[in-house]
Amino acid sequence: MSIRIRLLLSYLAMLIIPLVLLAISFAVIVSTVLGDLDSVFKLDTKNKNPIAAIIGEEADIAADIRLRAANDPDSLRDRTQMQGYSDKLQRINMGLIVRLGDQVYYSSPNIDGTDVAEHLPAYGQPQTEHDFRSGWMLDRQYDVTFKDGSKGSYYIFLNVNFLNWFAAKFAKMFLISLLVILVVVNGILTFYVSRSIIRPLRSLKRAAGEMKEGNLAYQIRPESRDEIGELAVAFEEMRIKLKGSIDVQLQYEDNRKDLISNISHDLKSPVAAIRAYVEGIMDGVTDTPEKLDRYIQTIHKKTVQMDRLIDELFLFSKLDLKRLPFHFEEVNLDSFLQDCTEEMQLDVEKRGVKLAYESPLLPHPANVIADREKLKRVFVNVIENAVKYMDKEDGRVWIDMREDGDNYRIVVKDNGQGIAPEALPYIFDRFYRADPARNVDTGGSGLGLAIARHIIEEHGGTIHAASEPGIGTVIMISLRRTDGRQSA
Ligand SMILES: Nc1ncnc2c1ncn2[C@@H]1O[C@H](COP(=O)(O)OP(=O)(O)OP(=O)(O)O)[C@@H](O)[C@H]1O
Ligand SMILES: [Mg+2]
Structure with a gap:
């Protein structure tokens, strides 16, 4: 695979893998925070879904107030009753305020002391979804008429701060997991892609170092089929050519040495013979004309041999140097x-x-x-x-x-x-x-x-x-x- 395609694929992988992992981590976070993932979307109260549980609990209380308002309104004036509702609501991050006439008669401790009591909607004018600065949101209002004709209202509040906190926690977890996923995926991909480039480059560098030291026997094997692999093949071809030409040089050098030694040897024998015969003549060994003639004949034969040898050598060296015209x-x-x-x-x-x-x-x-x-x-x-x-x-x-x-x-x-x-x-x-x-x-x-x-x-x-x-x-x-x- 070429480096270009490898980089392109790793770029795509850097986009796709984090997205997939992020989707998985979303599912994991949601299901660990909210219970079963399925129940989050179905709002199934049977499962351990906190949102569904909140809605269910709140609906139970609301139903109870409605029922009592219809059948036994006076029971709603009972403080212990109010305390009971308030305790249940507090557990699900909600709160209760009860107003009798113009006076706030009961307020859940978590709402007490906030701006909520000052802005309660009037009797008979329900105004749900009213937001308050303190982070409370009016969820329901139940107006009750007691047996003595006096009027009261039950207000159920939801603490929006809780949702904000929940969302912030979610976002933080997402951000952290996004960062972790990006760092890990990019790190792994970068490591593998760069390793696949750097490793063959290192072995090429080693080979170049060996060549620099004069070791031309160091073989280079392409490790990949990409551009670096092609470079390694070219490098190997260059090494073989270089080695070949150096081998030829060495061969020439050896040949030259052989040639000199052979020429010396082949010239030495006739020269030594000629010298011996000439010295014989000088020493007066050739005391008869026949003997002298024989000596001179031999000297002549040797000089002819030498002449022939020199001719052959001359011809051969000209052929060898390609200096002989054809x-x-x-x-x-x-x-x-x-x-x-x-x-x-x-x-x-x-x-x-x-x-x-x-x-x-x-x-x-x-x-x-x-x-x-x-x-x-x-x-x-x-x-x-x-x-x-x-x-x-x-x-x-x-x-x-x-x-x-x-x-x-x-x-x-x-x-x-x-x-x-x-x-x-x-x-x-x-x-x-x-x-x-x-x-x-x-x-x-x-x-x-x-x-x-x-x-x-x-x-x-x-x-x-x-x-x-x-x-x-x-x-x-x-x-x-x-x-x-x-x-x-
Ligand atoms: N026809 C042949 N029969 C037998 N041996 C041969 C024959 N031709 C060549 N040779 C052998 O091959 C060797 C090389 O031959 P080459 O002609 O190169 O050298 P040479 O005959 O010894 O010397 P030069 O030809 O230079 O006088 C010879 O020395 C000889 O041993
Ligand atoms: Mg011959």
């Missing part, structure tokens, strides 16, 4: 391979190996985009290896080319010594030689296939090897075709 053009692969084979045939066969290329006899020219010179270098290196690592009397190298979807696949197969499976994955690495002795006489620098792979990759192609020790090796090269059937 001159791409459309090349007919079939005729290119024929030319290559012809050119190398003589030299290869002089070394006792048969080289053959089988043309696929395609109905169309087998065109690829290539740099002729560089591509030739690839085949020279591969065929050179096939001849160099040949251990059979009947040494053979077959070159074969065929269509393979959008590519042309060239296979150079030999029946030489083969490559051990554990060495196979590394033969395209620079300076890698399956021969652990690194004997300079049987091989070169271990750069031949690394150069070949670089060149093929610059062509957008692939180069792989398969081999079976003792049986032979197959080098497979794929190049993208540019003739009619190419898909894009």
Whole structure:
């Protein structure tokens, strides 16, 4: 859920939940103060509803006065009777005043001494609902004519102050519960919403701290699917990219160290040999012209080897730094391979190996985009290896080319010594030689296939090897075709 929607929902919840809780608390307060909630609205006197009870009690007294006024009016003149009514009325926050003639004859103690007695309505002119300053309200008036003809009035009052107090108490309870509900609901919602934002932000901060310290292995997992989750995903992508580029840097650094150590090693051996032979000559070891000639021949061989090694190194480093310009053009692969084979045939066969290329006899020219010179270098290196690592009397190298979807696949197969499976994955690495002795006489620098792979990759192609020790090796090269059937 996005942060925007979460904030919107929490805002709605902050409105709705307090309203619902307030309604519930209203019901709870009303039912605890007034008894059963239902009875408040029904005014059912059977239930413990104080308002209903007040109304009922008051109605009983009123009925009693009316009955006595009709049947036995004189009994209403009795003080104990008045006292009885007054006691009952006082219990329900009401009061009684009895006036006989012009004189107030009886007044409930709770009304006594107020302004009420001064403003009593006259006999025969009932004036209910008269409010007095002291908080009393005239509820009923009963006029009585006694047997001797004298007149009296019964006034029943209700203390409105009591209702005010009741309302104030209610309002206070409501206000307090409203405050409590608002504080609790808002607090809980704010806590959860902010936690859902702050927690992932904290873990992002921790991750950033780890990255700052150089720990790029610290993984960032998105904790939510909101904007912060998206930020965490972007952060993780950035970390992976950064780690990748630093790993590549480190790899380059390692490679550079390897390269320097390998170059030193490979240059050291011929230089040491040349030095030994030159020192031999200087010491007069070559006492015969034949011996001298042999020494000079060896020195020459070593310098040629060094020259070749330096050439290869130069080519490789230029390829590695991508500083070697490529001159791409459309090349007919079939005729290119024929030319290559012809050119190398003589030299290869002089070394006792048969080289053959089988043309696929395609109905169309087998065109690829290539740099002729560089591509030739690839085949020279591969065929050179096939001849160099040949251990059979009947040494053979077959070159074969065929269509393979959008590519042309060239296979150079030999029946030489083969490559051990554990060495196979590394033969395209620079300076890698399956021969652990690194004997300079049987091989070169271990750069031949690394150069070949670089060149093929610059062509957008692939180069792989398969081999079976003792049986032979197959080098497979794929190049993208540019003739009619190419898909894009
Ligand atoms: N046709 C093959 N038969 C057997 N082993 C091979 C063959 N081609 C390559 N290898 C093995 O793979 C290694 C790497 O070959 P690569 O051409 O890169 O180096 P190299 O031949 O040793 O030296 P360079 O080619 O620089 O003179 C070789 O040392 C050899 O062990
Ligand atoms: Mg080689």
